Amino acid sequence: MKKLTMFLMIIFLVCGCSNNKSTESYINSEDEYVAINYPITNINVLDDAISSYVNRIYYNFKNMKSSNIPELNISYTYKEINENIINVSLQTEIITDKTINKIKTFTYNKTNDKFLTMEDLVQDLDGLDYEVKKELLEKYQDADMDYLSNVSYDYFTIDDENLTLYFNPAEIKSKHDELIYLDIPLDSLKLLIDIDKTEDNDIYLSIKKRNVSLDDKVVALTFDDGPSKYTNKILDVLKKYDACGTFFLIGNKVDFYGDVLKRMLLEGSEIGNHSYDHKLLTRLSKADFQKEISKTQDAIKKVTGFTPTLFRPTYGGYTNILKSYTDLKFVLWDVDSRDWQVKTKDKIIKNILPNVKSGSIILMHDNHEYSLNALEDVLKSLKNQGYKFVTVSELLELKKLRESE
Numbered sequence: 001m002k003k004l005t006m007f008l009m010i011i012f013l014v015c016g017c018s019n020n021k022s023t024e025s026y027i028n029s030e031d032e033y034v035a036i037n038y039p040i041t042n043i044n045v046l047d048d049a050i051s052s053y054v055n056r057i058y059y060n061f062k063n064m065k066s067s068n069i070p071e072l073n074i075s076y077t078y079k080e081i082n083e084n085i086i087n088v089s090l091q092t093e094i095i096t097d098k099t100i101n102k103i104k105t106f107t108y109n110k111t112n113d114k115f116l117t118m119e120d121l122v123q124d125l126d127g128l129d130y131e132v133k134k135e136l137l138e139k140y141q142d143a144d145m146d147y148l149s150n151v152s153y154d155y156f157t158i159d160d161e162n163l164t165l166y167f168n169p170a171e172i173k174s175k176h177d178e179l180i181y182l183d184i185p186l187d188s189l190k191l192l193i194d195i196d197k198t199e200d201n202d203i204y205l206s207i208k209k210r211n212v213s214l215d216d217k218v219v220a221l222t223f224d225d226g227p228s229k230y231t232n233k234i235l236d237v238l239k240k241y242d243a244c245g246t247f248f249l250i251g252n253k254v255d256f257y258g259d260v261l262k263r264m265l266l267e268g269s270e271i272g273n274h275s276y277d278h279k280l281l282t283r284l285s286k287a288d289f290q291k292e293i294s295k296t297q298d299a300i301k302k303v304t305g306f307t308p309t310l311f312r313p314t315y316g317g318y319t320n321i322l323k324s325y326t327d328l329k330f331v332l333w334d335v336d337s338r339d340w341q342v343k344t345k346d347k348i349i350k351n352i353l354p355n356v357k358s359g360s361i362i363l364m365h366d367n368h369e370y371s372l373n374a375l376e377d378v379l380k381s382l383k384n385q386g387y388k389f390v391t392v393s394e395l396l397e398l399k400k401l402r403e404s405e
């Protein structure tokens with residue numbers, strides 16, 4: 001199992017949206033597996049509420065006892081319901097000797113600088129309440145009726161079709177340890193606000209192919225844990241050296257960086273799947289593992305039309321059984337920059353250059369400034385040594401052709 005030390009970063013959105021939304025990521029595996037991803041909206045009140053919630057969860061997590069290496073995953077959804085109203089949900093999963101799932105949502109109205117409640121959203125609250133209790137009892141038959149009378153409507157998300165209400169298991173006294181939720185079709189509700197539906201525009205991008213001959217010296221650069229605020233700059237450097245990369249993306253960050261993803265493909269880089277929440281995969285059930293993969297495939301496809309065929313396991317951890325659960329090809333590496341650990345340009349370069357041979361796959365991360373800083377020298381040197389840069393798919397294809405010769 002690969003050990004990662006902690007890194008902390010703030011990523012600014014690079015797409016052409018009106019305000020600079022970004023995400024914050026914290027991934028650590030020193031003595032715990034922690035993957036925290038949440039959005040930065042640049043609305044102070046909302047950002048403060050989100051970060052203090054995250055800090056509280058992390059603080060509590062640090063104080064939990066566990067006989068296994070404990071794991072914390074926080075991921076998010078972000079939705080602009082309309083021009084003025086933003087909905088953010090934070091899903092938390094804590095794995096110690098047992099698993100705890102929690103959800104927290106924030107809905108913020110920029111016009112009056114207030115958090116939006118269900119009263120602001122739905123006209124007939126009594127009607128909703130009746131419907132919800134009926135459906136909760138149908139869906140979760142062990143729910144306790146007495147508790148149901150105290151159900152709150154604090155946590156909700158909205159998409160184009162449904163208002164989704166979330167309840168913590170304790171709230172309805174259910175024994176389910178997964179999140180409890182109900183989808184209420186928007187058609188069945190009288191809403192007090194307008195909802196902007198997202199337009200589906202079909203985009204179909206594919207990787208630009210390069211001319212590589214069988215006896216070329218080739219190398220594939222790979223970048224994990226993005227996209228981030230550095231990814232565009234990494235693409236700038238790649239372009240300067242006529243190089244490309246294979247970017248293994250974390251699915252829950254994809255939405256904020258649509259333009260960066262499109263640029264990757266347009267400029268001949270490849271996109272791979274690095275799971276949705278960056279959970280430790282070896283602890284997941286088949287269904288949950290497959291969900292991590294498919295949610296990321298969907299997110300990438302929605303933005304680019306491109307469907308990845310490669311997968312890089314989080315923390316480098318996998319089993320043959322996990323591999324059998326997906327058609328995606330697991331891709332590891334033979335040259336490890338250890339950029340997350342050594343944190344300086346010179347050490348990163350030293351970890352890479354002496355170890356590269358034709359056919360190498362180099363592991364870097366596109367969410368650190370020091371990785372970006374090291375990249376130019378790495379590319380310059382490899383280019384001088386006569387290497388051609390290819391995507392992982394091209395490299396695998398080439399290896400196959402060489403073997404069949």
Ligand code: ZN
Nearest residue numbers: 224225314315
């Ligand atoms: Zn990773």
